[in-house]
Amino acid sequence: MSDLRVAVLGVGVMGADHVARIQNKISGARVAVVNDYLTEKAEQIAAGIPGCRVIADPLDAIADAQVDAVVLATPGPTHEKQLLACLEHTKPVLCEKPLTTDVETALEVVRREAQLSTRLIQVGFMRRFDHEYAQLKALIDSGDLGTPLVLHCAHRNPSVPPSFDSAMIVKDSLVHEVDVARFLFGEEITSIQIIKPAANPSAPHGVADPQIAIMRTATGKHIDVELFVTTGVAYEVRTELVAERGSAMIGLDVGLIRKSFPGTWGGQITPGFQERFGQAYDSEVQRWVNAVHNGRSTGDFTDGPTAWDGYAAAAVCAAGVESLDSGDPVEVTMVDRRSVPRA
Amino acid sequence: MSDLRVAVLGVGVMGADHVARIQNKISGARVAVVNDYLTEKAEQIAAGIPGCRVIADPLDAIADAQVDAVVLATPGPTHEKQLLACLEHTKPVLCEKPLTTDVETALEVVRREAQLSTRLIQVGFMRRFDHEYAQLKALIDSGDLGTPLVLHCAHRNPSVPPSFDSAMIVKDSLVHEVDVARFLFGEEITSIQIIKPAANPSAPHGVADPQIAIMRTATGKHIDVELFVTTGVAYEVRTELVAERGSAMIGLDVGLIRKSFPGTWGGQITPGFQERFGQAYDSEVQRWVNAVHNGRSTGDFTDGPTAWDGYAAAAVCAAGVESLDSGDPVEVTMVDRRSVPRA
Amino acid sequence: MSDLRVAVLGVGVMGADHVARIQNKISGARVAVVNDYLTEKAEQIAAGIPGCRVIADPLDAIADAQVDAVVLATPGPTHEKQLLACLEHTKPVLCEKPLTTDVETALEVVRREAQLSTRLIQVGFMRRFDHEYAQLKALIDSGDLGTPLVLHCAHRNPSVPPSFDSAMIVKDSLVHEVDVARFLFGEEITSIQIIKPAANPSAPHGVADPQIAIMRTATGKHIDVELFVTTGVAYEVRTELVAERGSAMIGLDVGLIRKSFPGTWGGQITPGFQERFGQAYDSEVQRWVNAVHNGRSTGDFTDGPTAWDGYAAAAVCAAGVESLDSGDPVEVTMVDRRSVPRA
């Protein structure tokens, strides 16, 4: 299967991040086209990618015959037109949130896609792909905890750009918990209240921060969210599910912690080496592949343990086996490394 | 840059895992050749990969002009000959541990590579690529904890294959801690002692399990390792560094825990969304790319939040902004989903 | 100073617990009088305490010249009259919550006490004496976290008696968080809202459980409390403070966890042996005192490590010191325990 030719529209922070991701980490795709309203930026990025073109007009990029799929990282107000173009040209599109900037146009996009026989639009609510959220969802779906009842969330940023205002806390921060709640509970939210406690003295003047959002779903499940974007600490996203037969919390930097009958708290130990070291294997191989690509110029086709490391480990283990028999300490015998130049 | 054409030699558990990794997760490489002494197995795997050939003789595979690099997942006793072939044909090779099965041949491989002007052999000590080990190494190298003094390790498997014997605990399990100790301390191990406590009643008859390994480095640093391969619990790999100005532990399923002056313990909070959700973004995009590849047959070019999810989030946030102004609870207004067929 | 002669009024679960506490753990006090509307129960308890009398009428008990102080563990509706009697007779009183069962009588009690020149009434909000709450209060008062902003609380019981109704969740459970919030923030609560999510299917029919309480203080600080009394899990009381420069959480069974700039989470390590083993010393001495009291009948004046344990430790340490010099393993030499009958 040949690599998917992706057009990335908008190469600000998020879009540039997607470009790097697709080029360096994703199998089966490459960035074929980049676009930005700052053409220079687009050209700079394209220059670093073999075979990548700049197309100045986003609608031309979407329509381009050499583009198989689109990543939309443009400003929200342009989404509607670009999404409709994707639908028109039957181009699959991964659209960074928001879908569009108001409810009416969002519904219009939904309706236009529904008229097609395929589903083309995916929205970038990436939390659904986070291991911890996926675990929490699986735990709910397993039924082990019984009926889900309540969700407590905290969403804290150390700081935000100067332009961040009170409404953006709802539209840009809370929106993630809105999707998380819908995802975990599998039902729609029917009411919402925003509480404004006394503001953080360190928050910019006039910004209501922190805020507390109280939401309720169709069947009466309760969700509360602390939104606090000027904590000065770090990035903390926590979600606790309270259910009929126990609770579970993610986002405390210690994995999913579950509380269950008859009164225990704790987490899961990695069951095997694949779970424990899967990430390590992936990184090992990716870095090795990169090193091999670069080896012709560097003369070094490795990026990790060398043959000498293999030899040293062998020498220690051989002494270990000897000690296993005798029970006594055994000196490790190795040649002087300087006797093997370049090792 | 065209994809690296990799030959994977040996497609048992580990080798097959590497094949899947290279095909599905690694950017810039593809499996061009597979080989196994069970030809059928190799053929089965090759069948699932476009453009992948089977080459029956591993030395032919190494020599093949259409092979850029080699992954060695064959049984240990065949490594020496295959590694030397890689050196001869100047093929970069990622060699699963052990380098070879005895010290003399390992040294011979080191010497032969050292005669070349390039470094071609990387050994599969994958722990160096694990985020936690990398963090621990970075912490040591930062100097924040002062001189490293002692390493306490535990290496526990829930169970092992029936063929596992006492010496394999040293050669196949301890070997990882040997490399970890050398990696973290940056010096060679000079002596080793294996202590055999009373055996676990649940261990196979005649197998010395658990074992305690006591090692010492060139400058007198102490390493102890509990090796216990029949715990019946899970896969636990723990490493604690004790240093002049504090200690740090990894492998407790809660990230790196550090203890420092003046008496605090704890970990790091993810500083930003890239650190917290980087994995989620990667998974999101990889799964979207896969969905788009499959979309022509499924009619669904998404594998995640749909346009409807984008619409629903917009509706809730719009109500939230209204509540932000009024302070009162606001009903969320949405069209009935059934009014938009296929959404 | 002679022991305080305490009258315990009401010897149900809570009162009987106080009786045992005063007799077995508290220095400087003894239970001189017990009272209960079930006279038999009072007599049963008094029988086990040297010099303890039963007084049938609680007001007589309060007035009794041989009573120095009163513990009130009677049903709430009787509190008003009994508290006023304590004031009249100038008897210090520790009153289990509630002070009285309605706001008007509570205010009357406050007014009557305020007319005296001494403070006689203490209310049994025991959480203020819990180490973790005390630590959290000290942390707030230290100013390290800046202005306190928000308090998130969870108050979960595995189950409640059949008589527990929706209003008792507010009056008997939430009342503790009301006091905690006032204690930690040092200001009054000015508004409250109770949200009733869809009820736990396992809760008794008609009981609104869980409930969410939303409170606001005089200066606009926000408090939310999850009240859930049929979790089936265990007793969980959690409080998280969110402040201007960090947050702190207690009640996760892992001590106080603090999150601070620049992005660390964690707790305090016990600074010294007094903090780590203070409880052990207290228990050791209390149990030894009890054993000595009982020794005349048992012939054993110990309840802990014996002289043999002291000897065995000496033998091992002597061998250890020898090994410290030689570096070699040393056999421990001890006499056969059977050679010392009764040791």
Next chain:
Amino acid sequence: MSDLRVAVLGVGVMGADHVARIQNKISGARVAVVNDYLTEKAEQIAAGIPGCRVIADPLDAIADAQVDAVVLATPGPTHEKQLLACLEHTKPVLCEKPLTTDVETALEVVRREAQLSTRLIQVGFMRRFDHEYAQLKALIDSGDLGTPLVLHCAHRNPSVPPSFDSAMIVKDSLVHEVDVARFLFGEEITSIQIIKPAANPSAPHGVADPQIAIMRTATGKHIDVELFVTTGVAYEVRTELVAERGSAMIGLDVGLIRKSFPGTWGGQITPGFQERFGQAYDSEVQRWVNAVHNGRSTGDFTDGPTAWDGYAAAAVCAAGVESLDSGDPVEVTMVDRRSVPRA
């Protein structure tokens, strides 16, 4: 039962601590006699305790007819003679470690006590009374984890007095783990080895610190102990049991953490309010008793929540019950505190 009259011999740090403990926290005992080779110190302490005498000669103190029991906190070299005097006068004695300063005299004390028909000597290995060690012991004895196999211990002090030498690390620090191992495993230690890694650069010159002790019990169980007395961090005492069907760790400042089949880690949630708040109730009542004792001079017979706190809680809960019915936010109605002078 009248209070036990205790003679505390030696009122240095440890002895003075015991005096305060017996006077302020322990029920059923009082300090009747103190003794120290620094008579002035003894007199100073006695002056603060009603009815407490100083006796200059420790043997006279032991023999005194008004002394029921003895706490020995004198220097080790004097223990033998004092313990034998206790035996002679049939006085129960709680002896701070060590029993005596060498193996022979320790055995002599054991033999002399064994000739009596009662057990009079208890040694101050206080860890056996620590909640976590007690939990670990109970877990072992429950058989849930199967046969105990290995014990990993760490014993770390931030610093030690200048006089501390290498042998004291064995005799004064390791001695606790010797008792812990004997206590938990219920068998004697048969061999010991002390390993001296390269010393901490921050340790005093000539002191072997850290040290690693390797011990083995009669049935072959393995114990290793890291002794490190110049960590500069805090006081860390950790013990991990590895057993046939799981492991458990205490001393990480997070309670007992257990790892069990099928791969979970975690702790126990407090099952009820007695376990969660037992310490709070004890402190509440002890502090209230103390306040009442002092009330005659202070005019304040409370040390905790006042009647006003009870009133305020009642006012908030009454509003809460109103909100429970209506679902709406309810203002809390309270009188102005200034309208009730002295409340």
